[in-house]
Amino acid sequence: MLLSATMIPSFLLPVQAEDYSNEEEWYEKCTKVLTSQEDVKACEGFQQYQNDKKASLQQSIQSFQGSIDELTDDVEQMSALAQEQKQIKEKLEAEIKVQEEAIAAIEASIEQLNIEIAQKQEEIDAWDAQIKSRMKAEQAASGTNSLADLIMGSSSLADMLRRISGLERITESDQDQIRELNKLKEQLQFQIEESRRLQEQHQNQINLLDEDRQAAAELEESYNQLVAEYEMKAAELEAAMRSAQIDMESIKDFVISADLSSNIDYGSLVSVDGFVNPVPGGRTSAGTWAYNGGGLHLGLDRAAPIGTPVIAPASGVIVAANNSSPTNGGFLGNWSGFPMGSGNFIAMVCNVNGTTYAISFSHLSQDFYVKPGDVVSQGQTLALSGNAGNSSGPHTHIEVYNLGSQSVQDAVAQFQQSADASFGTGWGTTSTACDYKGSAPCRERPEKFF
Numbered sequence: 001m002l003l004s005a006t007m008i009p010s011f012l013l014p015v016q017a018e019d020y021s022n023e024e025e026w027y028e029k030c031t032k033v034l035t036s037q038e039d040v041k042a043c044e045g046f047q048q049y050q051n052d053k054k055a056s057l058q059q060s061i062q063s064f065q066g067s068i069d070e071l072t073d074d075v076e077q078m079s080a081l082a083q084e085q086k087q088i089k090e091k092l093e094a095e096i097k098v099q100e101e102a103i104a105a106i107e108a109s110i111e112q113l114n115i116e117i118a119q120k121q122e123e124i125d126a127w128d129a130q131i132k133s134r135m136k137a138e139q140a141a142s143g144t145n146s147l148a149d150l151i152m153g154s155s156s157l158a159d160m161l162r163r164i165s166g167l168e169r170i171t172e173s174d175q176d177q178i179r180e181l182n183k184l185k186e187q188l189q190f191q192i193e194e195s196r197r198l199q200e201q202h203q204n205q206i207n208l209l210d211e212d213r214q215a216a217a218e219l220e221e222s223y224n225q226l227v228a229e230y231e232m233k234a235a236e237l238e239a240a241m242r243s244a245q246i247d248m249e250s251i252k253d254f255v256i257s258a259d260l261s262s263n264i265d266y267g268s269l270v271s272v273d274g275f276v277n278p279v280p281g282g283r284t285s286a287g288t289w290a291y292n293g294g295g296l297h298l299g300l301d302r303a304a305p306i307g308t309p310v311i312a313p314a315s316g317v318i319v320a321a322n323n324s325s326p327t328n329g330g331f332l333g334n335w336s337g338f339p340m341g342s343g344n345f346i347a348m349v350c351n352v353n354g355t356t357y358a359i360s361f362s363h364l365s366q367d368f369y370v371k372p373g374d375v376v377s378q379g380q381t382l383a384l385s386g387n388a389g390n391s392s393g394p395h396t397h398i399e400v401y402n403l404g405s406q407s408v409q410d411a412v413a414q415f416q417q418s419a420d421a422s423f424g425t426g427w428g429t430t431s432t433a434c435d436y437k438g439s440a441p442c443r444e445r446p447e448k449f450f
Contacts, residue, residue, distance in 0.1 A: 018042050020049040027098055030201065031105035033113050033194055040197060047204055075237055078230045079333025082392070085226065086331050089219050092212060099209045106202045113195050120188045127181050227392045230332045231295030238390070239428020241340045246419050251338050254322035260373030261416050264317060266409040271351040272378050275313040275449040278361065279304055279385065279396050288445040289430050296428065299362075299399035300446035306394045308385040310361055313450065316350025317408060318374045319358075319415045323383070327365040330391030337362070339421040342397070343389025346370065346382055347421060349403075349411045356406050357444070358415075358423045362397040363388050400449065401425055404440025 020026055030043035282302035291297045306328055325336045325343040337343040342362035349358050365386030370376060387394040401423040403411050415423070424441040425432040434442035 018045050020046050024098070027102050028105075031102045031198075032109050033191075033198070035190075040194070043197075043201070047201065050208055075230065075233050076333065078226060078233065079331070082223070082226050082230060082332040085219065085223050086392075089216070089223060092216050092219065096209065096212050096216065099205055099212065103202065103205050103209065106198055106205065110195060110198045110202065113191060113198065117188065117191050117195065120184060120191065124181065124184050124188060127177070127184070131177055131181065223392075227332065228291070228293035228295075230392075231291040231293055231297070233295070234332070234390075235296035235428055238341055239426075241335060242422070242427045248419060251322070251419055254320060254324075254338065254372060255419050256317075256319045256372040256412060256416050258416055261409075261412050264373065264375060264409075264412070266407070269317070269351065269375065269408055270315050271354060272314050273353060275352060276311070276379060277450045278302075278311055278313045278359075278382075278398060279308060280311070282308065282385070282396065284447075285393075285395055288447060289433070296430070298427070298430075298443065299360075299397050300450065301395045301397050302385075302450075303393070303395040304385045306365060306384070306386050307367075308396075309381045310346075310364060310383050310385055310396055312348065312350075312376045312378055312380045312382055313359060314350035314352050314357070315378045316348045316359075316376060317412050318346065318348050318370045318372055318376060318382075319412055320345060320347040320360075320419075320421065321368055321371050321374075322346075323364070323366045323368045325366070325388040327367070327386040327388060328394075330363060330387040330389055330393070332390060332392055334388075334390050337389045339427075341390030342421075343391060344368070344383070344386060345421075347415075348376065348382075349408050349415070351408050354405075356403040356408055356411050358401040358403060358411065360399045360401075360421060362399075363391045363395060398446045398450070400444040400446045402434050402440050402442050402444050406440070 026043075026046045029039070030046055034040050034043065279302040282304035284300065285303035286292065286297055286301035288300050289297060320338070322338050322342075323344040325334075327344070329336075330343060334343070335341045337345055339345070342360075344364040344366055345360065345362050346364065346368070347358060347360040349356065351357070361382070363386055365384040365388070367384040369381050369383060376382065385394060385396045391397075403423065406414075411423075414420075425443045430436065430443075432441075432443050434440075434444050
């Protein structure tokens, strides 16, 4: 009865007001074996906190879909909505990762707890048998085999006192061990209850993970729809911003200077026979001239995880290298970088099969291995891929400009004076495509070479 009184069901305990804002700490606590009913109740509260978060997230996803349906031609409104949605998407992805780790931690805790339960049960059984055996031996030695024996079977007062003394010896010698045994049984009962709690939490975390993955899929779908809407409308704004007057003083630190240009040994540059792929292993996420949804797109997008090496497709000269934007700070409507929206940007001039080309790479990480004025060899690592500037996800945007018979030295000098990152082809139009224009300078489709 005393043992039963200590095992009060957790639902009878008062609900504790807890601060669950430090979710990482609570995940770590509640996925391990707990030692008190107070902790159990607090972790039940954390479970409810998670459920409430999921309900709020689902409402956000539904409201996003409604907002997208109401969008007009307001590019800034699209940008703001995309940025908000991206932040929720990133939080959800982080939550999914934490939940996966929590499930693994719970499974490990359950496995260890089951081992401890089995060991404790063995200890209790052995101790219980030992106490019973010793009590029987004491009874046999004192002749006290039953209560009737004690009361009615005594031959004399002295005999009765002897038998009572035997029972006292049993009580004195074993009462401490019996108390310890009862404590063990209490601990075992709590561990069994804790095992049940962890099993329930394990299933709850699996359910939450499934719900989060479904929510992530819905969020991805609505985000992609928003990106497509944005891409249809943003080309004109991008062209206007990039065509604005360039403040040469503000970009002097990341474009090639006259001094650097004059110190290059152009005679040592080698004209290679062909290009190599600048983003090996990347996949094409958007082709040149148009996005999949129809918006104007002047280059090739190669999607690859942040940190993927971007290599020189040919030997040449670095004419611009600007890594002032956060590596993973890209979002629609982020106009950081030079040219505007490119984030972290590298441009180079090279000669392949007797033709001079300029090649640019946008949305890189801040990890650059080159600077303006560097002479690079084909295959040399220039930077790492990223998600910077006006970007909806990790990728490298590549543009190729055919400069015709112009020498590399003249092309470098021209860029040094104008800092024209379109290399004379302009922005916001496909009319300067080489297949259409037919003369240099013109834009090539990178897919033609990579």
